[in-house]
Amino acid sequence: MICISLSADYVRFSQLAKIADDYSIETVQKKVLTSPFIPSNLTNPQLAADLENIFQQIRADLPLPDRYAALTLPAEWFDLNHQALETGLNRDDTGAALDWGATKRLGQTADEKFIQYYPLYKKSSVDQEYLTVSYFKQLGKLLLNASQAAGFEVHIMDINLFSAAYALERLEAIGKGEKWAVWLVDEPRHSLMVVDSGEYRQLVHFEISDSENYSMIAASSPDDIGEKVVAAINNIRTFASDSLSGIDRLYYYAQNVDSGFFNMLLTYDIDNMKIIDPFEKFKPKDLYQADGDGIGAMCQFIDLMGLMYRKIPESAE
């Protein structure tokens, strides 16, 4: 399986193979995009050409011939929100009600988007919560064209924070009752996802604009659970603290490992704020190390590890 993680400026990829009874990460590498992979660049032909080119390079660099591909993309490409519905509706009615809600919210752009609904926790004894994820069909076509040019077949597409969270679930023994979050550090825009008692709760985007303040850009639900964590993060910049309040654990990682803010965070010593080496259980045969071989450099591949864990049973760890 070829796993590909796209970020604004880079494409990271890995290859997972099952050899006899062992799972093996054949390679983990990184390539630079010349045209940024950001939503405002979606219709730029240069981006399409760049992606095609990079996917073909990836194919050429694979240690073993392969076609089966899994992608993970930045959360900013997706629109996420929550809808609550009464329980007891049949599947068709539920689908229709969710469609109606999504169309009301998205308006005319609903026709230009792929929309999916994932059942979440029960909000109350009568309401069922759903996560609505939508993205422009144009994005699907862009990736499809690039994949086809390289002869890849895309079977899985995920959002980077969800991939990273899944890797963390597998790497860390996180208790079922814990509230934890994963934070993608980027400047100036950051993303954070909160998981509560093993359930996805919220995804937020925020900016840390100056030395003291933050601003919330978007949240997938009106819940304030994400903002509480952001406020706690903001506090540690100015107040010395041994631990973060409002959350049991906070994991962070960055895709731009040269970020000054990220490198500052690496020097912090806070009990419940952690950074994880994604390869502590499975060592790749061939690992990209041009950014260094420390945990700060390795963490950039955590979403790739999340994709790979989708195919690795716990019994193989």
Add this chain to the structure above:
Amino acid sequence: MIRLNLTNIPGLQEEEISPQFDLEGLVLEQPVQEAAETPAAEEVEVVKPRPSETPPAVPEVDEDLFKLAEANLDLIEQAEKEEFGPIEKEQAEKLEKGEAVRRRSIRPVLRYTFYLILVAAIVYGVWAYRQGMFSKKDIKQVASRTEQTITDEADKILDKTVDIVDDLAEKEESLVSEAVQQPTARLPAGQMIIQPTERYYGASQINDDFIYRVYQGQQRLQVCTDVLASFPSNSQLQYIRVKDDKVSFILYVANEAQAQQIKSSILSNNRFLPPEVYFVERSNKFANNPVEIMAIVKFGIPPCEDQKGYKYFNDLQLSQHIWQAGLNSSVSMEPLQISSRDNAVARQAGLTGTGSTNNVVQFLSELGTIRDNMEVSVISITNTFNKNILETQLNYNLNTILYPAKL
């Protein structure tokens, strides 16, 4: 926690996350040459036939030819014709094969008989001459008589051969016409179409489980050609893909009416289930074809009732066989790439090439009629030029699995 997969179909997703870890994508393919060069690569596990556990799922049937001349005819009528058209071709092909096999078995007998007689005559002649039995005149007479005898014998054998072949041809012709004359009325909606069964195949040389998988591959090929044939000649294809029991495509057509016509054609074909996705929207990609169709359609596969005649071909035979099908259809083709040399297990293989739409359809149809040991698991076809389907060249890419012979 939920696991997203944004390549799934739109709408409400399943609530439960399967605790099973499927191995799809982890078993890798490897060209034969590379396997030989890199010892480590030999350890790569190739796709095992998913054992006999559960009978493979739903998929479905049929085959056809892409007839450009009929492109503007009513699509429903065309689909009906196409469902049964290929039967004649298939049987004719089998007749040809049968005849060729019999000719091959008779010709050596004729040849060796001729040589034996000739050698015996020469030996006798030399022996007699040395014994002083013949004068020059006698020798001429003997040579002349011997020549006459050989010619007569050869004529007799040739006459017999021609008679045998004629008889066989007559028998086969009657079989073909019987099969073609079977009723072609459409079955009620929802009922699977089952092709007429042929009874003159020999015993199969591969296991029953594998036969079913090869049969599924044949159906996928036929579905692919069916869908391609339903596209208007002025449309522009981006891609069509058939995998498992689903066919998906993106096509650009001139107007919404054409999009609806294609949908009706699919709905009217009872092998297809109602489309899971059928998006029709305006697009500015092609000025002549401003309407884009994005579709995902499931199809069913009827039970494999005739398991006879599935031949085991070794790698060389299979490559030659496919190469010949490519030549017949005038498509270009890369050599068949096979993942491993070990023919005792199931192995992945890949087949790629290029051809006009007509020729690619013909090629896929031909592959769909061959009862061999190769399952076509995924068919991907993409357009190479921004031209309409009549004028363009298509790239085809077939993922296949080669099954071992029955022990």
